[in-house]
Amino acid sequence: MTKTRQIKLGAFLMTDGHHIAGWRHPRAPANANVRVDHFLRLARLAEAAKLDAIFLSDSLGVRDTNLESVHRTSRNVGFEPLTLLSALSVVTHNIGLIGTASTSFNEPFHIARKFASLDLLSGGRAGWNLVTSSGEEEARNFNLDRHIPHADRYDRAREFLDVVKGLWNTWEDDAFIRDKVSGTFFDPEKLHVLNHRGRHFKVKGPLNVARSPQGHPVVVQAGASEDGRDLAGASAEAIFCAHRTLNEARAFYADIKTRAANAGRNPDHVKIMPGVSPVIGRTEAEAREKFEELQSLIHPAVGLQLLSTVMGVGDLSGYDIDGPLPDLPETNGPKSRQQLVLDAARRDKLTIRQLYLSIAGARGHWQVVGTAEQIADALEERFVKEGADGFNIMAPHLPGGLEDFIEGVVPILRKRGLFRTEYAGTTLRENLGLPFPEHHATHRQAEAAE
Amino acid sequence: MTKTRQIKLGAFLMTDGHHIAGWRHPRAPANANVRVDHFLRLARLAEAAKLDAIFLSDSLGVRDTNLESVHRTSRNVGFEPLTLLSALSVVTHNIGLIGTASTSFNEPFHIARKFASLDLLSGGRAGWNLVTSSGEEEARNFNLDRHIPHADRYDRAREFLDVVKGLWNTWEDDAFIRDKVSGTFFDPEKLHVLNHRGRHFKVKGPLNVARSPQGHPVVVQAGASEDGRDLAGASAEAIFCAHRTLNEARAFYADIKTRAANAGRNPDHVKIMPGVSPVIGRTEAEAREKFEELQSLIHPAVGLQLLSTVMGVGDLSGYDIDGPLPDLPETNGPKSRQQLVLDAARRDKLTIRQLYLSIAGARGHWQVVGTAEQIADALEERFVKEGADGFNIMAPHLPGGLEDFIEGVVPILRKRGLFRTEYAGTTLRENLGLPFPEHHATHRQAEAAE
Numbered sequence: 092m093t094k095t096r097q098i099k100l101g102a103f104l105m106t107d108g109h110h111i112a113g114w115r116h117p118r119a120p121a122n123a124n125v126r127v128d129h130f131l132r133l134a135r136l137a138e139a140a141k142l143d144a145i146f147l148s149d150s151l152g153v154r155d156t157n158l159e160s161v162h163r164t165s166r167n168v169g170f171e172p173l174t175l176l177s178a179l180s181v182v183t184h185n186i187g188l189i190g191t192a193s194t195s196f197n198e199p200f201h202i203a204r205k206f207a208s209l210d211l212l213s214g215g216r217a218g219w220n221l222v223t224s225s226g227e228e229e230a231r232n233f234n235l236d237r238h239i240p241h242a243d244r245y246d247r248a249r250e251f252l253d254v255v256k257g258l259w260n261t262w263e264d265d266a267f268i269r270d271k272v273s274g275t276f277f278d279p280e281k282l283h284v285l286n287h288r289g290r291h292f293k294v295k296g297p298l299n300v301a302r303s304p305q306g307h308p309v310v311v312q313a314g315a316s317e318d319g320r321d322l323a324g325a326s327a328e329a330i331f332c333a334h335r336t337l338n339e340a341r342a343f344y345a346d347i348k349t350r351a352a353n354a355g356r357n358p359d360h361v362k363i364m365p366g367v368s369p370v371i372g373r374t375e376a377e378a379r380e381k382f383e384e385l386q387s388l389i390h391p392a393v394g395l396q397l398l399s400t401v402m403g404v405g406d407l408s409g410y411d412i413d414g415p416l417p418d419l420p421e422t423n424g425p426k427s428r429q430q431l432v433l434d435a436a437r438r439d440k441l442t443i444r445q446l447y448l449s450i451a452g453a454r455g456h457w458q459v460v461g462t463a464e465q466i467a468d469a470l471e472e473r474f475v476k477e478g479a480d481g482f483n484i485m486a487p488h489l490p491g492g493l494e495d496f497i498e499g500v501v502p503i504l505r506k507r508g509l510f511r512t513e514y515a516g517t518t519l520r521e522n523l524g525l526p527f528p529e530h531h532a533t534h535r536q537a538e539a540a541e
Numbered sequence: 542m543t544k545t546r547q548i549k550l551g552a553f554l555m556t557d558g559h560h561i562a563g564w565r566h567p568r569a570p571a572n573a574n575v576r577v578d579h580f581l582r583l584a585r586l587a588e589a590a591k592l593d594a595i596f597l598s599d600s601l602g603v604r605d606t607n608l609e610s611v612h613r614t615s616r617n618v619g620f621e622p623l624t625l626l627s628a629l630s631v632v633t634h635n636i637g638l639i640g641t642a643s644t645s646f647n648e649p650f651h652i653a654r655k656f657a658s659l660d661l662l663s664g665g666r667a668g669w670n671l672v673t674s675s676g677e678e679e680a681r682n683f684n685l686d687r688h689i690p691h692a693d694r695y696d697r698a699r700e701f702l703d704v705v706k707g708l709w710n711t712w713e714d715d716a717f718i719r720d721k722v723s724g725t726f727f728d729p730e731k732l733h734v735l736n737h738r739g740r741h742f743k744v745k746g747p748l749n750v751a752r753s754p755q756g757h758p759v760v761v762q763a764g765a766s767e768d769g770r771d772l773a774g775a776s777a778e779a780i781f782c783a784h785r786t787l788n789e790a791r792a793f794y795a796d797i798k799t800r801a802a803n804a805g806r807n808p809d810h811v812k813i814m815p816g817v818s819p820v821i822g823r824t825e826a827e828a829r830e831k832f833e834e835l836q837s838l839i840h841p842a843v844g845l846q847l848l849s850t851v852m853g854v855g856d857l858s859g860y861d862i863d864g865p866l867p868d869l870p871e872t873n874g875p876k877s878r879q880q881l882v883l884d885a886a887r888r889d890k891l892t893i894r895q896l897y898l899s900i901a902g903a904r905g906h907w908q909v910v911g912t913a914e915q916i917a918d919a920l921e922e923r924f925v926k927e928g929a930d931g932f933n934i935m936a937p938h939l940p941g942g943l944e945d946f947i948e949g950v951v952p953i954l955r956k957r958g959l960f961r962t963e964y965a966g967t968t969l970r971e972n973l974g975l976p977f978p979e980h981h982a983t984h985r986q987a988e989a990a991e
Contacts, residue, residue: 152745162725168712173623174623178628205621211575212620212625212628234743274565296602
């Protein structure tokens with residue numbers, strides 16, 4: 092471990108918490124999904140602790156159509172990420188703002204433009220978490236009756252990202268002269284029209300937003316299937332992933348860094364940040380008790396539906412909740428998470444109830460329950476053993492769970508020299524240690540000068 | 542005129558000003574298109590003066606492909622309206638936030654969701670200015686080689702609006718119970734799934750954003766063609782329009798109010814707010830001088846291109862700039878504004894140069910040049926004679942031109958009892974005097990109870 096390698100930390104803000112019953116926790120506000128002040132508080136809290144970024148997931152609709160369960164959960168209705176992050180951009184100064192947007196039901200011009208605008212609003216702190224959409228319920232909000240197949244989604248995603256990055260290269264960094272006397276606003280030689288014509292998209296450009304102080308938004312990815320890893324290795328600058336065991340995490344880490352190197356990239360320029368959901372007590376017993384308190388708040392209908400969603404299968408309510416998980420057909424859902432859950436079920440011989448309880452806290456992500464010291468140890472081990480470059484903190488309830496992590500774990504990591512005491516800069520790239528993306532024209536000029 | 546009828550005022554924020562050469566004015570910051578603090582200042586200025594709303598137009602691309610002119614103007618590159626308004630929502634408290642979004646190259650689910658999110662972020666201050674896109678250059682950013690014809694655009698717009706309003710009626714206002722003890726987050730009977738299947742769209746819903754304190758965003762429109770007026774009479778709650786003479790304004794006003802009444806609506810519930818661009822001096826001569834100073838900053842290439850854009854025609858550079866406007870073929874552009882400009886050219890026998898100078902200040906909108914008293918008189922006349930319910934102020938340069946209007950004209954209107962001294966409420970609907978849109982289910986219950 093070199094002296095400069097430090098843990099990157101994101102705060103994954105899931106409205107009132109990542110635990111499926113988090114909204115029922117006494118410390119969580121039940122109306123967080125309509126309260127911008129809740130998110131202002133969370134963003135300021137994360138920024139005061141010098142975290143790298145806040146992170147928002149997204150869903151293009153109410154995924155759960157099972158009224159029996161959905162009316163008992165809080166997470167289907169809330170702010171749209173780009174508008175919410177834009178609101179947070181003007182009341183924060185250093186923290187990164189990473190939002191999720193799907194390539195399946197958007198147009199690249201809109202995504203390039205909105206994230207570029209957020210990047211300018213925030214002075215260079217935006218990140219785009221590129222995902223493909225797997226939910227049939229999302230497809231039905233966008234003129235389709237069924238979802239597009241997994242491989243096609245990724246083919247579209249690859250081209251989508253090419254277009255977005257092309258549009259972000261419309262203007263060279265010094266294109267805008269703004270000389271009032273001569274009346275020259277920009278140098279026409281520093282405007283580059285994309286003229287993209289591909290299989291999925293025809294996008295001419297130019298983009299009507301200037302580049303930001305960090306060049307363009309950081310490209311984040313979350314897919315962990317073979318297609319997802321391919322795209323991530325070639326293009327992602329940060330990866331949000333789900334690994335429960337150290338071995339899984341190390342294998343994924345090595346695989347992605349290799350893919351990045353094979354794609355001609357510096358492996359340090361893709362930061363791997365698995366999710367982790369911490370439940371912290373003054374003693375391990377107290378932490379366990381806190382966790383069980385949350386678990387006890389899960390209604391069986393909610394647990395069953397959560398399992399169906401994570402597995403990408405239909406209604407499980409016909410099966411014995413205290414019996415084993417039945418054999419399930421292959422689905423069109425997210426491949427990797429599904430496999431992780433299945434492996435865990437078979438390995439540990441879990442009943443359906445035990446299985447849904449095992450993912451309720453963090454939806455298949457790493458769940459840690461213990462003292463702040465124990466959690467810091469676990470994070471350090473995974474970081475040092477190259478299972479992660481950092482972590483996306485998934486507090487079980489918010490703001491309480493994030494407060495606990497920031498008050499308990501962050502000072503320990505800091506004392507060990509594993510986490511920053513001050514921001515490295517004002518852009519997300521500076522803080523994550525990612526390079527400034529040179530404009531392709533600048534790049535060519537530098538080559539010509541050699 | 543009843544005692545309660547007062548002028549509504551919007552501040553139309555066109556980056557550094559509405560005058561095409563506004564960015565070259567000494568009082569305008571040349572880098573406004575990348576400065577969020579410029580917009581923060583403008584929003585606070587408008588709010589301190591108790592204006593009803595700020596208003597942002599939109600363009601889905603750089604419309605002007607003529608490099609010779611475009612590199613001499615500032616208005617092709619800037620923030621995206623929804624992200625910018627979201628940023629402004631958390632640093633303002635009363636002022637409305639109206640953003641433009643096209644129905645031609647968007648999906649209704651995205652628009653319904655993002656504006657609903659802005660509406661919640663702002664505590665019920667959002668407005669959506671529904672437009673159709675007429676620029677070929679915009680079409681080319683969205684997989685098309687040419688633009689869709691005018692009539693088809695409006696057919697799509699009508700259905701688009703139906704879907705958006707349907708999605709905004711997903712949740713009844715009291716749907717969210719949030720009872721931690723029983724674990725009931727919402728009342729499933731108060732969730733309404735849209736299931737829209739129409740000619741242009743299949744959108745199932747439900748929307749994943751709750752209703753706001755004003756129910757849903759105010760629906761604003763700008764189209765003034767026959768198709769546009771039809772849609773506006775049936776659905777718009779505020780109309781932003783362009784009329785240079787009192788007679789034009791009165792005819793339009795009467796027409797829209799009649800259409801609204803014919804559609805079974807209260808004509809008071811559609812507020813007609815034409816644009817007006819004021820240049821204010823201590824004397825009329827000083828105002829003229831200020832205006833001429835701005836006009837002198839227009840490069841001929843910019844003037845010609847502006848004229849081409851407003852007229853929806855191609856390159857005019859082949860014609861004698863000091864000769865008359867040639868006969869032009871009918872185009873696919875915005876019908877009404879084109880006709881207004883043509884009428885003015887023929888009526889006043891203007892040369893091409895005179896014509897572009899005549900629209901440079903306000904792009905075909907009403908240009909007033911005079912003392913604050915003269916401008917207040919002109920606004921009062923148009924308001925009292927039912928040519929307008931209010932005005933969208935298009936300052937020639939920003940922030941200076943808006944400061945001049947607020948310091949000069951607003952106090953006079955206020956002294957005459959024509960403009961508010963305090964906000965009527967915290968929502969845009971309360972301030973504009975628009976009714977709360979009852980949820981259709983609530984509506985049906987009220988009918989059943991009668």
